[in-house]
Amino acid sequence: MNKKERYRHFVEYFSKHSPNAVTELHYGSPFELLVAVILSAQCTDKRINQVTPALFERFPTPQALAASTVDEVFNYIRSVSYPNNKAKHLVGMAQMLVQDFKGEVPAGLDNLQKLPGVGRKTANVIASVVFATPAIAVDTHVFRVANRIGLTSNARTPLAVEKQLMAHLPKDVIGIAHHWLILHGRYICVARRPKCEICPLTWFCRYYERNNTETALLKAEAIKIKKAKDMKKKNVLNKISRELKKRSVDKDI
Ligand code: SF4
Numbered sequence: 001m002n003k004k005e006r007y008r009h010f011v012e013y014f015s016k017h018s019p020n021a022v023t024e025l026h027y028g029s030p031f032e033l034l035v036a037v038i039l040s041a042q043c044t045d046k047r048i049n050q051v052t053p054a055l056f057e058r059f060p061t062p063q064a065l066a067a068s069t070v071d072e073v074f075n076y077i078r079s080v081s082y083p084n085n086k087a088k089h090l091v092g093m094a095q096m097l098v099q100d101f102k103g104e105v106p107a108g109l110d111n112l113q114k115l116p117g118v119g120r121k122t123a124n125v126i127a128s129v130v131f132a133t134p135a136i137a138v139d140t141h142v143f144r145v146a147n148r149i150g151l152t153s154n155a156r157t158p159l160a161v162e163k164q165l166m167a168h169l170p171k172d173v174i175g176i177a178h179h180w181l182i183l184h185g186r187y188i189c190v191a192r193r194p195k196c197e198i199c200p201l202t203w204f205c206r207y208y209e210r211n212n213t214e215t216a217l218l219k220a221e222a223i224k225i226k227k228a229k230d231m232k233k234k235n236v237l238n239k240i241s242r243e244l245k246k247r248s249v250d251k252d253i
Helices: 003-017 030-040 045-058 062-066 070-077 083-100 109-114 120-129 140-149 158-168 171-187 206-228 231-246
Strands: none
Touching (some): 003 158, 003 171, 030 045, 030 083, 045 070, 070 083, 109 120, 120 171, 140 158, 158 171
């Protein structure tokens, strides 16, 4: 299957089964989304959703946050990852919003990336979710899942993944495709051991295709060695068995 076909199947599947995918972060305004996305770096959305209600209540506007201190903000976010840095970023971000952007979250990627704590990924999320700009934010899930499915090839950096996805995805699904990839990576195509046994994408997934082909070849080799009763190859057989066990597919050899 070529890349074009994989993209087609990917878009068709998720358009049909997940047409309303959205971020799992809770927010009520562009400012709150910006705060939540800054906080979510290297942390789970679940954890962020636990701390933001109190944070948003105390700092409902950029002006309120800009007038606060890093120490005070730290107390509200101490349970998230890197709370020191994130507290500094949040206060700095709010101050810049007030001073340079009239207290509004700016639309353009360049302006967004001037804000403390906002890198390309965060800027893309805001551009896409708030301003409906065709942009795709590449986090760890998007990076991994796009690569496994075969939507990207030899893409070694988030920017390379972003460029390939932007080049191949139809414009009207670029925004939502980010959520498709994140949610699939969070619940099924997980990092350590993808749950291929329950995944509906196996029939067009490159990782699954390769893994299964290799598994079939290993099984065939093991059967050949067993039939030949070639004791010299016992070590090879053990190695194959260990590998197949790791893949949880060694029951029938
Ligand atoms: S088949 Fe496996 S590797 Fe491919 S997308 Fe599904 S879970 Fe991920």
